[in-house]
Amino acid sequence: MTVEQHTEAPPLAPPRAARRTKHPGRDPWAGALGRVLREGRPFLRARRGVVVRLAGWSALEFGQTFLGGYGVARALDDGFLAGRPGVGLLWLLVAVAATLPAGAATRGVFGRLADLVEPFRDGLVRRAVARALADALEGPGEASSGAVSQVTHQSEIARDGWAGTVLALRSFVFTTAGALAGMAALEPRLLLVVLPPVAVGVALFAATLGPMAARQHAYLTADEAYAGYVGQTASALRDIAATGARDEVSATARDLTLRQARAARQLARWSAVRIGATALCGRVPPVVLLFAAPWLLDHGLTGGALVGALTYLTQALAPAVHALMSVLGTAGGRLVVVLDRFTDPVPPPRPDPVPAARAVPPARSGGGAPRHEAELRGVTFAYGPGARPVVDRLDLCVRRGERLAVVGPSGVGKSTLAGLIAAVVPPDEGRVLWSGRPAAPVEAASVRTLLPQRAFVFSASLRDNLRYLRPGATDREIAETVGALGLGALVDRVGGLDAPVTPGHLSRGERQLVALGRAHLSTAPLVVLDEATSGLDPVTEARVEDALADRARTLVVIAHRPGSARRADRVVVMDGTHVVCGTPAELPALSPFYRELTGVPGRWPGTGNR
Ligand SMILES: Nc1ncnc2c1ncn2[C@@H]1O[C@H](COP(=O)(O)OP(=O)(O)OP(=O)(O)O)[C@@H](O)[C@H]1O
Numbered sequence: 001m002t003v004e005q006h007t008e009a010p011p012l013a014p015p016r017a018a019r020r021t022k023h024p025g026r027d028p029w030a031g032a033l034g035r036v037l038r039e040g041r042p043f044l045r046a047r048r049g050v051v052v053r054l055a056g057w058s059a060l061e062f063g064q065t066f067l068g069g070y071g072v073a074r075a076l077d078d079g080f081l082a083g084r085p086g087v088g089l090l091w092l093l094v095a096v097a098a099t100l101p102a103g104a105a106t107r108g109v110f111g112r113l114a115d116l117v118e119p120f121r122d123g124l125v126r127r128a129v130a131r132a133l134a135d136a137l138e139g140p141g142e143a144s145s146g147a148v149s150q151v152t153h154q155s156e157i158a159r160d161g162w163a164g165t166v167l168a169l170r171s172f173v174f175t176t177a178g179a180l181a182g183m184a185a186l187e188p189r190l191l192l193v194v195l196p197p198v199a200v201g202v203a204l205f206a207a208t209l210g211p212m213a214a215r216q217h218a219y220l221t222a223d224e225a226y227a228g229y230v231g232q233t234a235s236a237l238r239d240i241a242a243t244g245a246r247d248e249v250s251a252t253a254r255d256l257t258l259r260q261a262r263a264a265r266q267l268a269r270w271s272a273v274r275i276g277a278t279a280l281c282g283r284v285p286p287v288v289l290l291f292a293a294p295w296l297l298d299h300g301l302t303g304g305a306l307v308g309a310l311t312y313l314t315q316a317l318a319p320a321v322h323a324l325m326s327v328l329g330t331a332g333g334r335l336v337v338v339l340d341r342f343t344d345p346v347p348p349p350r351p352d353p354v355p356a357a358r359a360v361p362p363a364r365s366g367g368g369a370p371r372h373e374a375e376l377r378g379v380t381f382a383y384g385p386g387a388r389p390v391v392d393r394l395d396l397c398v399r400r401g402e403r404l405a406v407v408g409p410s411g412v413g414k415s416t417l418a419g420l421i422a423a424v425v426p427p428d429e430g431r432v433l434w435s436g437r438p439a440a441p442v443e444a445a446s447v448r449t450l451l452p453q454r455a456f457v458f459s460a461s462l463r464d465n466l467r468y469l470r471p472g473a474t475d476r477e478i479a480e481t482v483g484a485l486g487l488g489a490l491v492d493r494v495g496g497l498d499a500p501v502t503p504g505h506l507s508r509g510e511r512q513l514v515a516l517g518r519a520h521l522s523t524a525p526l527v528v529l530d531e532a533t534s535g536l537d538p539v540t541e542a543r544v545e546d547a548l549a550d551r552a553r554t555l556v557v558i559a560h561r562p563g564s565a566r567r568a569d570r571v572v573v574m575d576g577t578h579v580v581c582g583t584p585a586e587l588p589a590l591s592p593f594y595r596e597l598t599g600v601p602g603r604w605p606g607t608g609n610r
Pocket residue numbers: 383390408409410411412413414415416417607608609
């Protein structure tokens with residue numbers, strides 16, 4: 001069997017949510033920050049009173065910092081080093097007393113913080129819910145799955161990020177101001193030594209903000225894509241199991257998890273750079289000060305002022321810088337990225353149920369479309385790792401519009417082959433293509449109909465049973481199917497198309513006729529019958545096959561009687577050692593097994609065809 005067409009599948013395309021870039025080519029930090037500031041300004045303006053009260057409570061931190069270092073310097077210079085321990089103790093008491101209002105200040109700050117944080121979060125949740133409702137109103141099932149992540153996970157990230165940023169920024173501003181004011185009061189030249197490493201560290205830190213935001217963006221996008229995919233597959237578990245798409249779906253989920261892990265690793269790398277910047281701001285200035293101490297002492301710096309400056313650097317500035325940078329680098333970055341998503345005018349689209357590259361368009365003939373409805377390339381399949389393959393490195397083309405019969409002894413693998421062609425059975429090796437593209441089980445209903453020997457009829461009207469694969473079928477189309485398949489007698493017997501059908505009251509052949517009627521009404525261009533006519537008489541079987549071949553254009557029949565093979569354009573013979581394919585005229589010369597089979601009239605003996 002020749003393989004006439006090779007179409008390489010495009011690489012696995014990421015789900016749409018993961019591909020989304022709102023401003024391709026732009027620094028996401030700049031765009032996102034601008035948008036967040038624009039959105040945030042009216043929020044803060046409306047809460048000016050809260051901001052002022054917060055600043056009022058925070059001013060206590062300024063005094064505490066200022067007096068902390070200044071008190072130590074004076075205690076040494078005017079007290080202990082000057083031989084006046086009483087004065088020294090007094091200044092130390094002043095420094096300690098400055099810390100006393102800290103408890104009240106913290107209480108006041110957190111009280112005001114709640115007034116800024118809770119309305120902020122409520123606003124985000126309201127926005128996400130409103131968007132989800134708007135999406136849902138667009139059409140059933142259109143609600144954005146990202147909205148769930150926004151209402152739960154992302155709004156919490158935003159709230160924590162916002163609270164952390166406000167706390168750290170406020171503390172940094174008032175503590176740094178207190179420390180710098182204290183050093184300026186002790187000896188202005190101290191600032192010449194201390195400020196350069198702090199400035200370099202801040203600059204380096206600022207340089208990491210853009211890449212960090214981009215990595216945060218990638219991480220959240222991966223998180224959304226994963227959440228969306230899992231949400232979709234959770235509601236489609238039955239379909240996935242029924243169509244044998246489990247491996248496909250778990251492969252995609254694994255791919256999304258790996259993408260998430262990759263994004264987390266990149267984020268961690270940039271965090272390392274940020275830690276370096278933090279060290280430059282917080283740890284280097286005391287070291288530089290100690291190096292510069294001899295020069296400063298020669299130029300009038302007192303011993304007390306030196307210790308006071310070290311107190312500022314180690315007890316106030318370093319912790320404040322560290323807190324600010326770690327909060328801005330983590331919670332702040334996440335905040336900007338999450339807010340960017342909340343302010344996004346375009347709702348995050350749902351990830352594709354299967355990778356986009358695997359979407360299969362309805363097969364159409366002509367116009368340069370592939371000539372094969374289905375194709376197996378080097379397909380191997382075994383029921384278990386140690387089992388002998390039922391199908392071994394098989395190449396097979398099902399040409400568009402042809403009628404292909406499959407024959408062979410019982411247990412040789414005909415049903416397995418039908419399952420492989422219909423993508424119900426995933427191959428261990430090789431590929432199954434539909435119209436030149438990888439077969440996608442989740443979207444299979446629009447491409448192929450597979451009917452097994454055991455037909456499924458449910459308790460509903462005959463009309464509902466018939467239009468199961470095509471709910472929108474019109475009365476005229478149903479009437480055509482009834483006529484083409486000779487279902488009139490059955491319709492009359494059950495009391496009309498709208499009469500309720502009790503499956504147990506139908507014979508095996510009648511149930512098969514109902515299932516075949518469904519396949520006839522379906523618009524899928526490929527129909528695979530796995531002994532689906534075994535309960536019909538030969539005349540009805542021939543009529544049904546002809547009607548399906550006319551309607552569906554491509555028909556694969558696991559043959560039950562010699563007639564199916566004779567009517568076929570080509571026949572695949574599986575004899576257990578070889579797979580041979582040819583026209584009914586060619587095959588007697590090619591396959592002794594086929595010769596033997598067709599030499600026996602009626603049902604084929606030894607084939608297991610019941
Ligand atoms: N789920 C399964 N687990 C393990 N082995 C299986 C399974 N299904 C089928 N087999 C085995 O795989 C082989 C091929 O089975 P398959 O049903 O494809 O053959 P077949 O030609 O369609 O048989 P028949 O004509 O009797 O329906 C058989 O040996 C069968 O016992």
